[in-house]
Amino acid sequence: MHYADYILLIPLLPLAAFLLLGLAGRNRLRKSAGLIASVLMLVSCTLALYAAWRYFFVDGLVDGVYRQIVPVRYNWLIFSPGLSVDMGILLDPISVMMLVVVTFVSLMVHIFSLGYMKGEERFTTYYAFLSLFTFSMLGLVAASNILETYIFWELVGLSSYLLIGFYYDRPAAVSAAKKAFIVTRFADLGFLIGILILAFQAGTLDFNTLIARLTDAGSPQFAGITAASFLGISLLGWALGLVFIGGAGKSAMFPLHIWLPDAMEGPTPVSALIHAATMVVAGVYLVARLFPVFSMDPPVLQIVTWVGALSAAFAAIVACTQTDIKKVLAFSTMSQIGYMMFALGVARQGGEAGLGYTASLFHLFTHAFFKSLLFLCAGSIIHVVHSNELKEMGGLRKRMPFTHIAFLIGCLAIAGIPPFSGFFSKEEILLAAWRSNALVYGIGLVVSAITAFYMFRLYFSIFWHESRIPDRNDGSHSAGEALSSPEGGLEGSPGMKFSLVVLSAGALLAGLVPFSRFIVPDERPHDSHTPLSFSILPVSLALGAILLAGWLYRRGNDRAEKLKIGLGRLYQVVYQKFYIDEAYIFITKKIVFPLVGRPAAWVDKHIIDGLMNGLALIVAKVAWLIRGIQSGRLQQYMLYFFAGAFGLVLLFVYYFNHLHT
Numbered sequence: 001m002h003y004a005d006y007i008l009l010i011p012l013l014p015l016a017a018f019l020l021l022g023l024a025g026r027n028r029l030r031k032s033a034g035l036i037a038s039v040l041m042l043v044s045c046t047l048a049l050y051a052a053w054r055y056f057f058v059d060g061l062v063d064g065v066y067r068q069i070v071p072v073r074y075n076w077l078i079f080s081p082g083l084s085v086d087m088g089i090l091l092d093p094i095s096v097m098m099l100v101v102v103t104f105v106s107l108m109v110h111i112f113s114l115g116y117m118k119g120e121e122r123f124t125t126y127y128a129f130l131s132l133f134t135f136s137m138l139g140l141v142a143a144s145n146i147l148e149t150y151i152f153w154e155l156v157g158l159s160s161y162l163l164i165g166f167y168y169d170r171p172a173a174v175s176a177a178k179k180a181f182i183v184t185r186f187a188d189l190g191f192l193i194g195i196l197i198l199a200f201q202a203g204t205l206d207f208n209t210l211i212a213r214l215t216d217a218g219s220p221q222f223a224g225i226t227a228a229s230f231l232g233i234s235l236l237g238w239a240l241g242l243v244f245i246g247g248a249g250k251s252a253m254f255p256l257h258i259w260l261p262d263a264m265e266g267p268t269p270v271s272a273l274i275h276a277a278t279m280v281v282a283g284v285y286l287v288a289r290l291f292p293v294f295s296m297d298p299p300v301l302q303i304v305t306w307v308g309a310l311s312a313a314f315a316a317i318v319a320c321t322q323t324d325i326k327k328v329l330a331f332s333t334m335s336q337i338g339y340m341m342f343a344l345g346v347a348r349q350g351g352e353a354g355l356g357y358t359a360s361l362f363h364l365f366t367h368a369f370f371k372s373l374l375f376l377c378a379g380s381i382i383h384v385v386h387s388n389e390l391k392e393m394g395g396l397r398k399r400m401p402f403t404h405i406a407f408l409i410g411c412l413a414i415a416g417i418p419p420f421s422g423f424f425s426k427e428e429i430l431l432a433a434w435r436s437n438a439l440v441y442g443i444g445l446v447v448s449a450i451t452a453f454y455m456f457r458l459y460f461s462i463f464w465h466e467s468r469i470p471d472r473n474d475g476s477h478s479a480g481e482a483l484s485s486p487e488g489g490l491e492g493s494p495g496m497k498f499s500l501v502v503l504s505a506g507a508l509l510a511g512l513v514p515f516s517r518f519i520v521p522d523e524r525p526h527d528s529h530t531p532l533s534f535s536i537l538p539v540s541l542a543l544g545a546i547l548l549a550g551w552l553y554r555r556g557n558d559r560a561e562k563l564k565i566g567l568g569r570l571y572q573v574v575y576q577k578f579y580i581d582e583a584y585i586f587i588t589k590k591i592v593f594p595l596v597g598r599p600a601a602w603v604d605k606h607i608i609d610g611l612m613n614g615l616a617l618i619v620a621k622v623a624w625l626i627r628g629i630q631s632g633r634l635q636q637y638m639l640y641f642f643a644g645a646f647g648l649v650l651l652f653v654y655y656f657n658h659l660h661t
Contacts, residue, residue, distance in 0.1 A: 003071035011138035017131035033124040045103035088144035098141035115493025133159035176262035187249020194242030201225040247283030264326035268379030308341025316450040321575040346436035359428035362515040366421035369506030370413035394465035415452035424511035452542035456549035466556040
């Protein structure tokens with residue numbers, strides 16, 4: 001079977017689910033909506049796995065290099081003989097890997113939601129939105145040109161807005177959806193300007209051609225984009241910096257991270273899909289897709305490095321103080337994405353210098369399993385305790401043994417404890433940083449220890465601390481969650497358990513994939529191994545952090561409270577996320593609204609509206625003055641007719657005489 005025979009079905013099946021369920025409305029297909037969407041997603045995932053097997057093991061590797069294949073291409077728009085937009089699907093190592101990650105995690109979320117969202121009034125709508133998001137993300141990662149990427153990039157933003165604000169009757173959910181949409185729109189403006197500069201200078205929108213022209217030092221396109229400059233920075237640097245702003249917004253990098261914690265107002269399975277494995281890694285994928293071009297401008301890679309490192313450290317520190325289980329996981333996601341970003345930043349093209357590139361995408365791959373596992377476990381926990389707050393949890397290991405083991409596996413994986421998957425990818429990132437920048441390595445090392453601490457703070461607080469769960473079910477629930485407990489008992493339906501089992505297996509085994517044989521910056525596979533001696537320090541620090549978390553939170557004691565009191569004001573500053581949200585609110589309300597919003601509103605009301613209203617008044621006045629012409633009297637119309645005819649005769653006679661004289 002040729003790629004063109006089935007590859008289009010991978011994104012089109014989720015689109016078909018969205019159209020079918022969206023047109024069906026809230027009540028039609030309500031009982032079968034989840035099953036329909038899940039079956040179509042299963043077929044899509046199966047095709048993605050088949051495409052990956054075919055690409056990596058059958059016909060992708062040619063002469064020792066993984067080639068790029070475009071099995072589907074449609075001519076969409078033609079601007080000029082030399083510039084057109086072709087919509088197509090690009091298969092190369094990172095796009096094939098992302099097709100597998102997106103479809104697989106989405107399938108697990110679909111299956112988990114069958115029990116988790118059962119009884120929800122807008123059950124059909126939920127699956128329609130879920131399918132739309134999956135289609136958008138698949139279109140983004142498989143796009144063959146940069147404009148196609150931008151179209152699906154915006155569609156991902158729209159579908160995430162719908163999912164975050166799914167509980168539209170709750171002000172917090174509506175506010176979170178608007179916040180995510182607005183913040184990412186500002187970042188996306190930079191992305192749009194950046195890709196327009198790159199496309200204009202390269203003379204193409206096609207990824208392969210654009211990368212080839214802008215990485216060839218002898219090409220006129222490269223000479224043009226590097227020779228032009230503004231404020232001492234080359235046009236290439238400006239373009240890549242603007243593109244990175246778009247990626248930083250989507251991936252919630254500092255200081256564009258403020259939307260991510262609030263986005264937890266959506267249903268927990270949505271958090272597992274959007275904010276753990278797919279949407280938030282779109283920025284990492286974007287930098288990786290254009291990495292050959294980024295590698296031509298080391299100063300921009302330095303920006304990527306330090307934004308990633310700062311985001312990783314900032315989020316890890318804040319996560320240590322948060323008491324909402326989903327917000328802890330949200331800041332954990334931000335921290336792990338920061339890891340991926342600074343790994344890309346320290347990478348370069350070719351050989352060992354490309355280890356950061358491979359390690360970043362390897363961590364993206366393993367992170368998809370253990371973070372979606374942690375979010376889905378959090379969903380089961382929230383349904384039991386009817387709260388997101390850690391103070392309402394405790395002693396759950398006996399009441400929820402299945403979820404307890406799954407959550408522990410996820411924590412061990414993200415903490416980087418061998419032989420769990422996070423250990424292998426995180427060690428490669430640290431090794432890449434060690435070879436490139438000792439300070440970045442030090443930040444990464446400290447952040448890895450902090451990660452182990454806050455994740456096991458979460459684990460011990462939920463499963464080992466004294467039980468604080470009342471033996472009642474009064475119907476209370478956390479904002480953004482379904483009212484009823486999941487079917488199938490305390491730990492949910494068989495489908496929910498199945499998703500946790502599969503993701504637990506992924507969190508345990510995904511690190512064994514020989515990633516560097518498949519995904520490297522120059523598509524030339526090779527083996528990379530982290531020396532065992534290098535792992536001693538990171539693993540020892542992680543184990544020490546776990547022991548510290550156990551000492552503080554495993555049993556009922558006042559050690560953690562005393563530490564909190566001892567830190568005093570510092571703890572409060574960290575708990576309030578360094579007041580960055582408040583700074584944004586101050587800037588918005590005190591600067592943007594008065595200095596930009598109000599003048600713009602005045603211009604809109606008095607100049608734009610005034611001009612339009614003035615034109616309308618003039619038209620109305622003229623109409624009033626000539627209203628007598630349309631009297632409806634036949635005699636008057638005949639008079640006009642004969643007067644016009646007589647005038648034409650006079651005009652004809654005048655011109656006839658003029659010509660003869």
